[in-house]
Amino acid sequence: MRLVVDLNRCQGYAQCAFLAPDVFAMHGDEALLYNPHADDSQREHVARAVASCPVQAILVDDLGDAAATVKEGLSSGQ
């Protein structure tokens, strides 16, 4: 599961770090570190983090599209 955080929006509320601590972590008081390719077992935690982010800064691959887009990316380059 791929994700990206728009750190212009992020204000360090740390909701994500509470709800999905294996994916998001605070680094100091306000800086956020996250794993841009979280394990699929974290999906539920990440979904909660996405929903609870006060500034809606987290973007995650849509579950339904993920397989198709990955395949599309890999079949390229010829």
Add this chain to the structure above:
Amino acid sequence: MASDGFLEWMRREGRIVIVGASLAGLRAAETLREEGFTGSLTLIGDEPYEPYDRPPLSKQVLLGKATADRTALPRRMALDANWRLGVAATGLDMAAKRVRLADGDEVEYDRLLIATGVHARPWPHEAEADLDGVFVLRTRDDSAGLHRRLMAAPRRVLVIGAGFTGSEIASACRERGLPVTVAERAAAPLVGALGGVVGQAAAELQREHGVDLRCGIMVTGLEGDSAGRLRSAHLSDGTTIDADVAVVSLGATRNTAWLAESGLGAGPRGIACDAGCRAFDVRGIVTDDIFVAGDVARSPHALFGYQFLSLEHWGNAVAQAEIAAHNMISASSDRRPHLWVPAFWSSQFGVSIKSVGVPSLGEEVLIAQGSLAERRFTGVYGYQGRVIAAVTFDQTKWLEFYQRQIETAAPFPPAFPTVDRRPEGLRPVPADFPDPSLPTHGPSVTLSGYSPTDRRITFTPARA
């Protein structure tokens, strides 16, 4: 009505080519599909990877909290695109509407978006740059290679240049417990982007974390052993540093060389475009089928006297790509201007540094709250009596307020009292930016054109 017919045909079965398969290219492609473009979509990228995110490469990856090959950007949708990855664009024929590729192929377009970004400025001495242990950090491969080397416990890492990337690398190294020397030509880190006052706070931050920070100094040469491995670096003050890893962080150069003979208004400062992201040709005439977005674009901004700004900012790449994509398939009356307020972030030594506006335009800075010494403050920059930018160290929540101040050209110094105002914040001090007419290693914002008080053309050597 003929043109409306063209637009309808364009949206339905036109051919759109995007050169540059990174953040801006991907977001533009998604926006095109979201807005109903059903024609053929081709994305060309010189790296063999699908679009990936760069900010983690100098932070999470170097800290070992993510791997460089797993930073691919999430997709908002399936794109139904023709991907040409691992092949660079080498030329553009504007008359025939074709992009030439490195493999000899040519791709025809009805509308073209150029989002080729920048590349890291290499160490100028080629033989020294080729030494084993000398790195730049821009791409996924750069980051993976540097991480591998940091894992091997080098005796000392030398970071050349203390801009944002250099400072983040130094921060990651210290967190890994590695000895680090940072060599910076200016008087403090981050001076080009934030000025000398804030730069001094950044310098103290580095030293507190054990960085051997040397300012006002240049690296004059890198020296290897007989096996071609980096061993030491010579500095302009006559000293020598033993280091087996050096990271060259001297800013970036815009990827416009492939357009040299094209007739497009492209040069080392980027590709000039109008506020609607349409590129200018070399005669200064706007094209209507070639658009630009992201780090490579240089566009006039109403908030900053219509100076042409090029911004190497993540958020700008997203916002500009979305505007460019919208305008590519819209009638002229439906087009939108790209008026994003510049904003960027960095995190280093556990501090979140963020900024809105263009600090480097600032003449004076006021520490409106908090304290430089505590590394927790909000600095407000003034230009000709108005608020032009703000920077925060661990005070992100204030930025939105100052963004509105910038957007409304609020007076500077701010007339209102703020909470947590300290004696040092009672009056503005000179922001202490380097003379803009002198070349710098790596500005994050390049200003050109003119400012109303200061019209001039400045010769800037390519190799500063």
